[in-house]
Amino acid sequence: xKTCNECNMEKEITEFYVAAxxxxxxxxxxxxxxxKKRKNHWIENKEKIKPKREAFYSKNKENINRxxxxxxxxxxxxxxxxxxxxxxxxxxxKRAYSAQYKYNKKEATPSWLSKFDREYIRHLYIQAxxxxxxxxxxxxxxxxxxxxxxxxxxxxxxxxxxxxxxxxNMSKGNKLxxxxxx
Numbered sequence: 001x002k003t004c005n006e007c008n009m010e011k012e013i014t015e016f017y018v019a020a021x022x023x024x025x026x027x028x029x030x031x032x033x034x035x036k037k038r039k040n041h042w043i044e045n046k047e048k049i050k051p052k053r054e055a056f057y058s059k060n061k062e063n064i065n066r067x068x069x070x071x072x073x074x075x076x077x078x079x080x081x082x083x084x085x086x087x088x089x090x091x092x093x094k095r096a097y098s099a100q101y102k103y104n105k106k107e108a109t110p111s112w113l114s115k116f117d118r119e120y121i122r123h124l125y126i127q128a129x130x131x132x133x134x135x136x137x138x139x140x141x142x143x144x145x146x147x148x149x150x151x152x153x154x155x156x157x158x159x160x161x162x163x164x165x166x167x168x169n170m171s172k173g174n175k176l177x178x179x180x181x182x
Contacts, residue, residue, distance in 0.1 A: 006033035069171055108147045109156040120158045128163045138166035146174045
């Protein structure tokens with residue numbers, strides 16, 4: 001047990017960050033107080049901090065995204081829990097994203113597709129669902145050329161679709177990858 005210098009509450013050692021510069025190798029304030037302090041600092045200095053963060057991110061984008069991807073792969077249940085919580089707290093945003101995706105998919109489906117092509121697309125989604133039931137892993141129907149890519153936009157047609165694991169699809173993001181997933 002250790003007492004926080006900020007809130008003066010006695011807390012478990014796990015409630016403190018590690019600090020190599022102190023005798024006991026623990027931060028003087030508990031994690032909760034440190035986070036409150038950081039949040040207040042961000043609110044008070046947003047105009048100064050935001051451009052620096054954006055510059056750092058653009059300079060280190062690949063490394064940051066690689067680290068984030070690795071963390072998600074190492075802790076999939078934590079990631080799923082955070083997503084469920086975000087979805088629960090942001091139902092309006094979730095609905096807007098879903099509606100936009102459905103609209104984009106509809107716009108990317110050509111009117112000249114045959115009945116056979118439309119049926120084939122439906123069967124790809126059934127195949128993904130069946131694979132989920134058999135293996136227990138999540139599967140997505142992936143657009144090989146993304147519907148809204150940076151440099152190129154694909155169509156929602158059978159020859160642009162592939163059934164892949166959800167992990168592969170999410171690691172790919174909204175990119176056109178030639179030669180396999182990231």
